[in-house]
Amino acid sequence: MTNDILSISGVGKRFGGLRALDDVNLNVRQGSVHAIIGPNGAGKSTLLNCLVGRIIPDEGSVTFDGGSLLGHSPHQINQAGIARVFQTPEIFGELSVMENVMIPAFARKDGAFRINAWARARERRAVREEAEHILDDLNLWEQRDQIVNSMSRGDKRRLELAMCLVQHPKLLLLDEPTAGMSRADTNNTVDLLKKIAERGITKVIIEHDMHVVFSLAETVSVMAQGTVIAEGTPEQIKASDKVQEAYLGGAHL
Ligand SMILES: Nc1ncnc2c1ncn2[C@@H]1O[C@H](COP(=O)(O)OP(=O)(O)OP(=O)(O)O)[C@@H](O)[C@H]1O
Numbered sequence: 001m002t003n004d005i006l007s008i009s010g011v012g013k014r015f016g017g018l019r020a021l022d023d024v025n026l027n028v029r030q031g032s033v034h035a036i037i038g039p040n041g042a043g044k045s046t047l048l049n050c051l052v053g054r055i056i057p058d059e060g061s062v063t064f065d066g067g068s069l070l071g072h073s074p075h076q077i078n079q080a081g082i083a084r085v086f087q088t089p090e091i092f093g094e095l096s097v098m099e100n101v102m103i104p105a106f107a108r109k110d111g112a113f114r115i116n117a118w119a120r121a122r123e124r125r126a127v128r129e130e131a132e133h134i135l136d137d138l139n140l141w142e143q144r145d146q147i148v149n150s151m152s153r154g155d156k157r158r159l160e161l162a163m164c165l166v167q168h169p170k171l172l173l174l175d176e177p178t179a180g181m182s183r184a185d186t187n188n189t190v191d192l193l194k195k196i197a198e199r200g201i202t203k204v205i206i207e208h209d210m211h212v213v214f215s216l217a218e219t220v221s222v223m224a225q226g227t228v229i230a231e232g233t234p235e236q237i238k239a240s241d242k243v244q245e246a247y248l249g250g251a252h253l
Contacts, residue, residue, distance in 0.1 A: 005030040005171060005202050006051070011060030013046055020046045021057065022226040028171070028204055028219075033197065035205045035213045037237075038223035039247060044206045047223070048173055051204075052084050053077045065170060081170035085160055085177060093149035097140055097159055100148055101131040105166040131166055138162045138192060154185040158192065165196060174205040178212050190215050214238070222246060 006028040013021040021043045028034045036044050049055035050062060053074040062069040069077055092100050105127045135141045138158050143151065148159065157177065164172060177193065178186040190212055193203075197216075207213050213220060213234070220237040222230040224246040230237060237243055 003030045005065055007063045009061045011057045013057050019226050024227055026221050026228055031200050031202055032218050033203045033216050035207060035217035035220045037213055037220060042223040043226040044223055048175060048206060083164040083167050083169035084173040085164055091148055091160055096145050096147055098144040100159055101162050101166050104163050105131050134162045134165050154181060169201060172201050172203045174203060176207055178209050
């Protein structure tokens with residue numbers, strides 16, 4: 001399909017004798033919110049690692065925005081427009097909230113800073129305005145001068161989301177965005193993710209919390225034992241016997 005921003009085809013990965021990924025086929029539509037769910041050990045994180053260059057598949061292809069991702073470093077993949085929100089926030093604890101958001105914003109505009117002093121000043125102002133806008137969107141404006149180490153876990157996760165958004169990714173990978181959160185924080189995160197949906201960024205979400213999955217995703221792919229066993233709308237997935245079976249003994253849909 002021409003409107004797929006990401007196409008994963010026939011991807012396989014072995015760890016010793018274990019087939020962590022086995023002929024994975026998955027397409028993500030431009031602008032959609034696509035969830036990948038599945039019981040523990042299904043291969044979700046391994047697949048995500050293949051998308052960001054941390055793991056190289058043994059076979060198959062991964063195409064993003066018209067080009068192959070395979071053989072590229074995590075940095076190159078990030079530059080190509082894929083940003084990942086990690087399970088563990090990767091932030092600079094000694095710096096303020098604003099400084100943390102400015103770092104990836106400047107990194108994105110890297111080349112522009114070498115032109116001349118005037119262009120640099122203009123760029124700096126534009127970058128700051130963009131950072132301010134995103135902090136406001138993510139309800140972090142009041143905390144802009146706070147040192148990150150002193151923030152709550154939920155606030156740190158929001159900050160990390162801000163740090164991803166300021167890079168203007170074409171594809172945002174969310175790796176269990178609500179892991180370890182209270183129900184209230186989870187609901188806030190869902191609201192925030194809905195709010196940023198207006199930006200039209202394609203999102204792939206790995207998530208165990210079915211409430212989150214069914215509130216956000218338009219398409220759900222279900223993985224089990226290293227492969228995609230079902231795909232459909234949240235309603236189709238909820239009604240699928242095959243999916244219920246894959247989850248027996250695990251999470252309930
Ligand atoms: N680096 C590795 N070396 C060896 N085996 C690995 C490695 N990474 C993952 N595995 C194995 O590959 C399989 C898939 O793991 P993966 O972490 O991708 O599953 P998952 O669906 O993300 O699970 P969870 O929901 O528990 O995070 C598991 O059996 C896991 O033990």
